Amino acid sequence: MRVVIAEDLALLRDGLSRLLRDNGFEVVEAVQDGDALIHAVLRERPDIAIVDIRLPPTFRDEGVRAALMLRERAPDTAVLIVSQYVEQAYAAELLAGGGSGVGYLLKDRIMDVDDFVDAVRRVASGGTALDPEVVSQLFARQRDDGPLGRLTPREREVLSLMAEGRSNAAIASELVLTIGAVEKHVANILMKLNLPPSDTDHRRVLAVLEYLRHG
Amino acid sequence: MITAETACNDATMPVRAPRSTQSVKTFLYLLTAIPLGAVGAAVLLAGWIAVPLLAITPLVVPALVAFRAAVGGVARLEGATANGLLATRTTPPVQSPGPKGYWRRIPAILGDGAFWKQQVFLLQRFVVGGALAVAEATLLAGSLGYITQPIWYRWAHSGYGAWKVDTLGRAFLLFPAGVLGLVLALILLRPLTAYSRSLAVGLLGGEGPAYPDPASPVAQARRLRALEWHALGVLLLNLFMIVIWATTTPGGYFWPTWTLAPLGVALGIHAWTVYVAARPAGVPRGLALHAGASLGLSLFLVVIWAVTSRGYFWPLWPIAVFALALLVHLAIDRRFRQQSVRIEQLESTRAGAVDQQDAELRRIERNLHDGAQAQLVALGMSIGMAEQKLASDPEGAQRLLADARRGAREALEELRSLARGIHPPVLADRGLEAAIAALADRTPLTVHVDVDVDQRPPAPVETAAYYVVAEALANVGKHAGAEHVDIAVRRESDELVVEITDDGAGGAKASGNGLLGLARRVEALDGTFRVESPVGGPTVVRAVMPCAS
Numbered sequence: 001m002r003v004v005i006a007e008d009l010a011l012l013r014d015g016l017s018r019l020l021r022d023n024g025f026e027v028v029e030a031v032q033d034g035d036a037l038i039h040a041v042l043r044e045r046p047d048i049a050i051v052d053i054r055l056p057p058t059f060r061d062e063g064v065r066a067a068l069m070l071r072e073r074a075p076d077t078a079v080l081i082v083s084q085y086v087e088q089a090y091a092a093e094l095l096a097g098g099g100s101g102v103g104y105l106l107k108d109r110i111m112d113v114d115d116f117v118d119a120v121r122r123v124a125s126g127g128t129a130l131d132p133e134v135v136s137q138l139f140a141r142q143r144d145d146g147p148l149g150r151l152t153p154r155e156r157e158v159l160s161l162m163a164e165g166r167s168n169a170a171i172a173s174e175l176v177l178t179i180g181a182v183e184k185h186v187a188n189i190l191m192k193l194n195l196p197p198s199d200t201d202h203r204r205v206l207a208v209l210e211y212l213r214h215g
Numbered sequence: 216m217i218t219a220e221t222a223c224n225d226a227t228m229p230v231r232a233p234r235s236t237q238s239v240k241t242f243l244y245l246l247t248a249i250p251l252g253a254v255g256a257a258v259l260l261a262g263w264i265a266v267p268l269l270a271i272t273p274l275v276v277p278a279l280v281a282f283r284a285a286v287g288g289v290a291r292l293e294g295a296t297a298n299g300l301l302a303t304r305t306t307p308p309v310q311s312p313g314p315k316g317y318w319r320r321i322p323a324i325l326g327d328g329a330f331w332k333q334q335v336f337l338l339q340r341f342v343v344g345g346a347l348a349v350a351e352a353t354l355l356a357g358s359l360g361y362i363t364q365p366i367w368y369r370w371a372h373s374g375y376g377a378w379k380v381d382t383l384g385r386a387f388l389l390f391p392a393g394v395l396g397l398v399l400a401l402i403l404l405r406p407l408t409a410y411s412r413s414l415a416v417g418l419l420g421g422e423g424p425a426y427p428d429p430a431s432p433v434a435q436a437r438r439l440r441a442l443e444w445h446a447l448g449v450l451l452l453n454l455f456m457i458v459i460w461a462t463t464t465p466g467g468y469f470w471p472t473w474t475l476a477p478l479g480v481a482l483g484i485h486a487w488t489v490y491v492a493a494r495p496a497g498v499p500r501g502l503a504l505h506a507g508a509s510l511g512l513s514l515f516l517v518v519i520w521a522v523t524s525r526g527y528f529w530p531l532w533p534i535a536v537f538a539l540a541l542l543v544h545l546a547i548d549r550r551f552r553q554q555s556v557r558i559e560q561l562e563s564t565r566a567g568a569v570d571q572q573d574a575e576l577r578r579i580e581r582n583l584h585d586g587a588q589a590q591l592v593a594l595g596m597s598i599g600m601a602e603q604k605l606a607s608d609p610e611g612a613q614r615l616l617a618d619a620r621r622g623a624r625e626a627l628e629e630l631r632s633l634a635r636g637i638h639p640p641v642l643a644d645r646g647l648e649a650a651i652a653a654l655a656d657r658t659p660l661t662v663h664v665d666v667d668v669d670q671r672p673p674a675p676v677e678t679a680a681y682y683v684v685a686e687a688l689a690n691v692g693k694h695a696g697a698e699h700v701d702i703a704v705r706r707e708s709d710e711l712v713v714e715i716t717d718d719g720a721g722g723a724k725a726s727g728n729g730l731l732g733l734a735r736r737v738e739a740l741d742g743t744f745r746v747e748s749p750v751g752g753p754t755v756v757r758a759v760m761p762c763a764s
Contacts, residue, residue, distance in 0.1 A: 012596075
């Protein structure tokens with residue numbers, strides 16, 4: 001898999017490149033700012049761009065803006081935003097297009113190398129990776145007496161992992177359940193929340209997120 | 216539309232007395248200047264004589280306290296009168312605030328601005344107020360006398376020189392002059408109301424009734440219209456007078472001067488007030504009005520002198536009095552303006568301090584983000600990768616763990632230096648001298664430190680001084696190409712002076728980011744910050760901060 005990295009801090013840029021190379025990715029370019037990122041992506045057409053939110057020159061939300069532009073101009077390239085803080089609004093902007101292959105993770109997640117690599121692969125192949133922090137921000141907006149309140153604690157755990165973009169198999173291994181049990185939970189959740197059963201993980205994520213955002 | 220607007224205005228503005236009622240009240244207020252002014256003048260005279268006389272005895276304290284109380288009492292009475300008749304809201308203080316104690320009362324009272332303002336008020340009430348009362352009453356009574364002349368001319372035998380009022384016709388001739396005088400007297404009451412109010416409010420404190428914004432276009436248009444009517448009236452009246460003069464005594468004594476001159480002067484003053492009111496803010500209005508009115512009246516007196524005796528130049532005396540009053544006004548105005556400039560300065564430095572603080576917080580956040588936080592992420596990555604490799608590539612894993620340990624140490628150092636940037640521990644523990652010495656130790660430059668502060672300045676001043684030195688040293692290291700730096704910190708009376716001199720290339724600009732931040736920090740403490748950096752050097756950064764303890 002071919003990767004472009006945009007990160008202004010050399011320490012993290014090099015560490016991330018090394019980590020990805022060690023795990024079988026091909027890091028075709030590692031750049032420092034949003035403009036360079038867009039040029040690199042349009043030239044290299046990588047499978048995925050991993051982008052820090054804060055980039056020069058303003059160190060605000062350059063990364064998000066560059067990612068949104070990439071979504072338009074290079075829809076085949078997946079975008080994974082990494083950041084030292086998560087902001088639900090940015091996640092909403094990234095997901096608003098409805099396209100596939102979007103991720104938004106805290107940089108902390110990189111430390112769990114296997115999970116992180118898994119997330120990069122998932123996003124690169126059209127899936128979703130949302131940071132648990134974003135998901136819990138979304139959950140925090142829900143009222144306890146709403147439909148969410150009718151979920152069992154286990155179902156809520158499953159729903160969180162669904163919202164993060166995990167597949168049934170990943171959820172099963174995370175919660176130490178059988179895949180069959182996860183499938184049963186998922187069916188129950190979708191029914192309780194009145195959501196249509198989806199054929200792909202990605203659509204399922206979008207439906208769940210849509211539900212969490214707008215009730 | 217118009218009714219709606221009026222209703223709206225009525226609803227939002229405090230109730231003011233109708234104009235006619237207010238005119239009566241103002242007239243009464245002017246009259247009270249005679250008894251109250253006399254009382255005030257008596258108190259002032261007694262105080263001004265007694266206090267200096269007793270100045271070399273301990274009795275000066277009770278004398279001054281009594282004088283202050285008496286002035287305050289009369290001022291309170293004046294305030295109540297103004298409140299009743301001019302609709303102001305003022306309660307002048309009777310006592311001067313300040314520490315108790317026999318001798319300490321003297322500076323407390325003498326330093327009390329309210330006390331001096333009250334004295335000025337009492338004095339002007341006696342001198343100016345009394346004169347105004349007499350003038351207005353005379354004008355009013357004289358006008359009424361002229362108007363009623365046809366009724367009682369038989370018994371009065373009034374007249375001017377050879378010209379006797381001995382027929383009903385001649386008595387009626389005085390009638391228009393009487394009407395004119397009456398109108399003038401009534402019109403004058405309006406500016407007199409405003410004048411009395413502003414004096415009472417300005418010198419006794421408190422506030423007056425709300426006025427519509429004098430700068431609003433509506434108010435300006437109204438003033439302009441009033442001026443036009445005034446001018447038209449004066450013009451017609453004078454034309455009328457001149458026609459009468461031309462038909463009755465052509466070529467004779469030009470008596471219409473007596474209406475032309477005063478009415479012309481009054482019109483001129485009126486026009487001047489309208490002009491001044493239309494000027495943009497920033498012009499000291501009161502002063503401009505005062506100057507214009509004084510000039511107009513002086514001119515008037517000179518004209519009177521010119522058309523009458525032309526002998527001894529008596530207008531000199533009133534003109535001298537006008538000039539003196541104007542000078543006093545000027546002095547008072549400057550004093551108050553200095554105060555308001557100071558307030559503006561305070562506001563802007565406070566805003567600067569807030570900006571400064573905000574910038575500081577952002578800087579800290581950025582440092583955290585790019586520094587320790589990033590290092591911890593990198594550290595985590597190294598450990599994560601080492602974990603992955605532990606089984607397959609133990610040597611690689613060991614290398615990664617060594618990286619991780621180095622990363623942890625760097626993160627700690629980063630955090631430590633950040634904490635020092637927020638508030639250096641050595642400054643808190645050991646004070647300025649040790650903290651500056653520590654700063655000097657950390658630069659590659661040759662630094663000569665001379666700190667001569669016997670007593671620790673207040674914490675904010677100390678911190679600011681530290682940052683001045685730190686930032687100046689950082690600048691020298693970055694830009695100046697200097698080798699030697701002299702740092703001098705000393706106390707000069709109530710001020711802490713911080714001076715950093717380097718032998719570098721000079722040409723530093725005080726508007727640079729770091730230096731601007733320092734300037735704000737110093738100004739927020741009421742200090743001054745200067746950078747002198749001629750091209751070729753040397754550069755002197757100098758901060759002076761008050762540190763009264």
